[in-house]
Amino acid sequence: MAESNIGATMDELLLAALERGGDTSQTGRYIITFKEGGLETGVRNLQSKHSFQMADARDFAEQAVSLQDAAQVDVLSFPEIGVALMSGEAAATRNLMTTEAADDESVQSIDPEYFVFSSGVNPRDYLRGAMRALEMVQADLAEDEEQQEPGTGAGSGAPAPQPLVAGVTWGLTAVKVPPSRFDGSGIRVAILDTGFDLGHPDFAGRPIVSATFAGQPVMDLHGHGTHTAGTACGPLAPSGAIPRYGVAHRALMYIGKVLNNSGGGTQAQSLAGINWAIANRCAVISMSLGAAGSPVQPSYTNAGAAAMANGCLIIAAAGNSSNRPAVINGAGAPANSPTVLSVASITSAMQVSSFSDGQKVDIAGPGSGIYSSYKRPAAHTTLSGTSMATPHVSxxxxxxxxxxxxxxxxxxxxxxxxxxxxxxxxxxxxxxxLVQAP
Amino acid sequence: MSDQSIQALVVTTVGDRPIESVAQDLRAAGFDVQQVLEFVESITGMAPASKVEEFRRIAGVADVTVDHPIDIGPPGAAIS
Structure with a gap:
């Protein structure tokens, strides 16, 4: 069996991932994130508790670590960024694959390491690998279905619908936003859509950075962009009898208009919007848009990789071209790119929305009957779609x-x-x- | 007869050459460059469809595709 050790090459890691099956976007290694200032203590604790072979990036000239030279090491720590890389074998033999398992005050989290594809990798080569992985996942799923008892198919085991919290939309309740102590402060969220109603009363006094790539002013005369931005970043307490509908109410809003007031746009416009969002280091790039039936676009795959390399994450709607249960279509571009997080839609009854596209889906959000801000004079409305699920995730x-x-x-x-x-x-x-707030 | 119709194209680069150099070579080959998107490493513009294969052979070019339209539907669409 191929190994996911510290010194493994990209090819070895990919091979090991394919042998393991399951989630082939993971390398098999784990990232330990330490709390601020907790690395030294955490590393000492790990060493004494688990007898790890350890190495430190400071052992290498100018901290330019060559992982191949650390092949025999269980854990390699990077003090500058407060994280350590753990080999798959070390994690498995010590059963250290979750944050809970670490049981250490100085450990913030333990997470699987994911493949990151730099611009130097030809995306077509990667896509061939991704297609192989997809075939394996599909084969696994087919086996699972065969093993199910009659009558226990999808749907019967769905969790009970969420109780409605007064003054909050069902979507926010379902993703556990009301009890969260976080509000998005200091985080830049880019919403690439039809623009935004810049005079909307719920956003009075809110700083908004905007740019247009659609050949029209940012002002949203369509309504879609005002709705999706509202779900992602709407206020904690809208005035009047309006329920809370926004998740990250203190996030910094970056509105990129990439679709015109008729709801149309081009790939070039949306790439320009992504480029702008990355240049502005928006940690979250929300795209409630797509081209149904489009094959994977190398430009979006590259853009998703570039985003992650710059500390940003593109989150996109899977699409609405399905008519379940009869017709389930595959997610379109950009959501179908492996480097883009693809969002499906669920209903308040915790069922998959009839329109929600499938195949390449990473996560789900509330998308049926979503109340949010809208262009004036209506100012608020209820809409449905994976477009509405996406900003819940964002x-x-x-x-x-x-x-x-x-x-x-x-x-x-x-x-x-x-x-x-x-x-x-x-x-x-x-x-x-279903996405959950921290 | 080769296809001389002008199309909107998206060029994805591999990032192993400065993107401006790739853009220069594309221009020299008859590509009307409209945007050089440094962060996403793509170049967009217009060119005859018949030249796509020629653009693909330029060093640093990973892929050339026809720009595709995005449409979320008109205002007030039931599902978007």
Whole structure:
């Protein structure tokens, strides 16, 4: 069996991931994130409790670590960034694959390491690997279905619908936003959509950075962008009898208009929007848009990798071209790129929304009957779609990003997936499950 | 007859050359460059469809695709 040790090459890690099956986006190694200032103590504790072979990045000239030279090491620590890399074997033999298992005050979290594809990798080569992985996952899912008892199919084991919290939308309640102590402060959230109603009363006094790539002013005469931005970043307490509908109410809003007031746009416009969001170091890039039926676009795959390399995460709607249960279509671009987090939609009864696309899905959010801000004069309305599920995930991503500066890019993606609430549906419908706020 | 119709194209680069150099070579080959997107490592613009294969052979170019439209539907669509 191929190994996921510290010195393994990318090829060896990919091979090991394919042999393991399951989630092939993980390398098999683990990242230990230490609390601020906790690395020295944490590393000492790990060494004494688990007799690890340890190495420190400071042992290498100018901390330019060559992982191949650390092949025999169980844990390699990086003091500058407060994290350590643990080999898959070390994690498995000590049963140290979760934060809880560490049982150590100085450990913030233990998360699987994910593959990150730099621009130097030809995306087509990677996609061939991804397709092989997809075939294996599909084969596994088919086996699981065969093993199910009659009558226990998807749906019968769904958790009870969420009780409604007074003054809060069902979507926010379902993703556990009301009890969260985080509000998105200091986190930049880019919403690439039809713009925003810049005079909306619920956002009076809120600083908003905006840019247009659609050949029209940012002002949203469509309504879609005002709705999705509202879900991701709407206020804690809207005035009047309006319930709370926004997740990260103190996040810094970056509005990029990439779709015109008719709801249309191009790939080039959306790439320009992503480029702007990365240049502005937006930790979260929310894209409630897509091209149904489009094959994976190398440009989006590259953009997703570039985003993660710069500490950003692209979150995109899977699409609404399905008509369940009869028709389930695959997610379109950009959501179908392996480097983009793809969001499916669920209903308040905790079922998959009939329109929600499948296959390449990473996570799910509330997307049916979602109340949020809208262009004036209506100012608020209820809409449905994976477009509405996406900003629930984006808002939660902002809260997680606020909870730890280590949670950026691939680490943020991993945390969202690891903490999602499991749902009794195939991963091809809901991915890891329903997103949860920290 | 080769296809001389002008199309909107998206060029994905591999990042092993400065993106401006790739853009220069594309221009020299007849690509009307509109955006050089440094962070996402893509170049967008217009060119005859018949030249796509030629652009693909330029060093640093990973892929050339026809720009695809995005449409979330008109205002007030039931599902978006």
């Amino acid at each position: 808002g939660c991503a902002a809260l997680w990003a606020q909870s730890s500066p280590a949670l950026r890019g691939a680490a943020l993606r991993a945390r969202l997936l690891a903490t999602a609430r499991a749902l009794p549906f195939p991963a091809s419908d809901v991915g890891s499950g």
